[in-house]
Amino acid sequence: MEIIDANTTFGPSPRITADISIDRLLAAVKRHGVTKSLTLSTVGIFHSHNDGNADTLAQCQGKPELLPVATIDPRGYFGGLKQTSNLISQGFKMFRFFPGEQGWPLDHNVLEDILEEMEDNSVPVMINAGRTGDASALGRIIGGKEHPLILEGVVFETLAEAVSVMKKHSNIYVETHSLLVPGGLRFLVDQVGADRIIFGSDCPRSSLGGALRYIKDSGISDEDMSKVLGGNIKRLLGG
Amino acid sequence: MPIWGTAFTEGHLTRMMERYGIERAVVSATTANSSDFVKGNAQTKSIVGKGRIFGCAVVNTQYPAESIEDMRQYLALPSFAALMILSGRPGYPVTLDECSDILNAHRRFAKPVLLETPDKSAVFAADQIARAFPGIKFVMLGMGGSAWRTAVAVADKTLNLVLEVSGNLSPDKITVGAATVGAHRMVFGSNLPFADPAASIGLVLDGEIPDADKEMIFAGTARRMFGWGGQSAPAE
Numbered sequence: 113m114e115i116i117d118a119n120t121t122f123g124p125s126p127r128i129t130a131d132i133s134i135d136r137l138l139a140a141v142k143r144h145g146v147t148k149s150l151t152l153s154t155v156g157i158f159h160s161h162n163d164g165n166a167d168t169l170a171q172c173q174g175k176p177e178l179l180p181v182a183t184i185d186p187r188g189y190f191g192g193l194k195q196t197s198n199l200i201s202q203g204f205k206m207f208r209f210f211p212g213e214q215g216w217p218l219d220h221n222v223l224e225d226i227l228e229e230m231e232d233n234s235v236p237v238m239i240n241a242g243r244t245g246d247a248s249a250l251g252r253i254i255g256g257k258e259h260p261l262i263l264e265g266v267v268f269e270t271l272a273e274a275v276s277v278m279k280k281h282s283n284i285y286v287e288t289h290s291l292l293v294p295g296g297l298r299f300l301v302d303q304v305g306a307d308r309i310i311f312g313s314d315c316p317r318s319s320l321g322g323a324l325r326y327i328k329d330s331g332i333s334d335e336d337m338s339k340v341l342g343g344n345i346k347r348l349l350g351g
Numbered sequence: 352m353p354i355w356g357t358a359f360t361e362g363h364l365t366r367m368m369e370r371y372g373i374e375r376a377v378v379s380a381t382t383a384n385s386s387d388f389v390k391g392n393a394q395t396k397s398i399v400g401k402g403r404i405f406g407c408a409v410v411n412t413q414y415p416a417e418s419i420e421d422m423r424q425y426l427a428l429p430s431f432a433a434l435m436i437l438s439g440r441p442g443y444p445v446t447l448d449e450c451s452d453i454l455n456a457h458r459r460f461a462k463p464v465l466l467e468t469p470d471k472s473a474v475f476a477a478d479q480i481a482r483a484f485p486g487i488k489f490v491m492l493g494m495g496g497s498a499w500r501t502a503v504a505v506a507d508k509t510l511n512l513v514l515e516v517s518g519n520l521s522p523d524k525i526t527v528g529a530a531t532v533g534a535h536r537m538v539f540g541s542n543l544p545f546a547d548p549a550a551s552i553g554l555v556l557d558g559e560i561p562d563a564d565k566e567m568i569f570a571g572t573a574r575r576m577f578g579w580g581g582q583s584a585p586a587e
Contacts, residue, residue, distance in 0.1 A: 325553030
């Protein structure tokens with residue numbers, strides 16, 4: 113079964129002591145038979161999105177198992193330069209935003225500007241929605257459009273909210289790494305369908321083995337598991 | 352507690368244990384943890400003593416007299432394996448001042464005490480308590496959350512602290528913990544029904560430690576700490 117991990121990072125870890133080097137990521141990917149990993153440099157989260165995106169591209173060069181992900185910090189984005197189009201043309205496969213880690217609210221006009229700028233393409237966007245109210249805010253911002261949005265970091269306490277938003281907006285998906293409650297995956301399959309669930313591990317910040325085991329032991333059908341573990345994100349990435 | 356809009360029952364727990372090959376479990380009623388420890392402990396009593404499920408009595412530092420009474424009622428029973436002390440306020444760790452009377456009353460039971468340690472401040476509070484009561488084993492539930500390195504460092508110096516591995520899924524947690532304090536002071540926990548055992552099992556299996564250490568975390572530490580020599584929980 114093909115496994116594509118939609119949520120990995122590498123680079124410095126200033127807030128907690130951790131080895132999240134590219135070598136560590138590659139070793140984990142190999143050990144667990146992950147086919148491809150969408151990844152980005154943490155330099156783009158903690159320092160500068162321009163430096164981080166450059167680091168991501170450089171580190172993914174020559175490594176077919178890694179797919180580069182771009183990030184933009186809305187606090188330092190002044191628009192007008194078609195930066196999102198440029199990043200896509202450089203080979204980035206997805207965009208991620210980190211409101212929690214960077215300390216900005218989802219009610220941010222520049223975020224809306226960036227998302228509007230991206231409307232002409234179908235590159236998926238992943239945004240952390242771990243806080244109560246995040247999924248609802250994102251539903252208002254991007255719901256009803258065609259652009260695929262992946263809610264990352266949904267936990268049991270925000271699951272009901274995420275499902276409510278997903279039922280209203282068919283372009284919204286959910287990533288799995290924080291979803292550790294028993295029966296959570298089966299609940300999601302029942303509520304929104306297996307086509308809307310994307311496997312992610314947060315490796316190497318979190319255990320890839322733990323994240324994979326949660327999916328594999330979930331009791332969903334092989335067909336649904338195949339979609340969750342790789343088929344869905346592959347479809348969003350254009351095959 | 353209604354985790355999916357319905358109670359997580361003994362039947363649910365038993366099925367999860369069978370599914371993951373969990374031989375024994377120490378449980379407390381979520382009613383006890385969230386709102387009413389007296390009622391919850393009575394619920395726990397109703398499901399233990401049948402072989403595989405052992406009880407954990409819960410007490411609340413806001414109610415010291417009632418807590419001591421519940422300890423007397425349950426902790427002398429062989430089917431109750433541990434005591435959990437809560438502050439009554441989520442996000443506020445139990446402090447030494449609040450729990451000293453309870454722990455003085457607990458000494459004679461000689462059973463491990465479980466403390467929730469979801470963050471760094473809770474780890475430091477647990478360390479202070481453990482130092483004040485060196486004759487009691489204290490288990491840090493959740494191993495400090497993302498502050499697990501602090502939990503490991505603290506346990507390295509305070510020898511009556513034991514690390515319970517649920518919570519944060521850092522891939523280094525098991526490896527560093529076993530190398531620093533030893534697998535014999537780490538114990539498997541799932542945090543059911545709030546977390547699926549699959550995650551914690553995968554985390555331990557992912558650890559870069561010998562299989563014997565994994566076995567110790569999965570079972571050996573608990574067997575020794577709870578005094579289980581292979582026998583089932585006696586009926587009462």
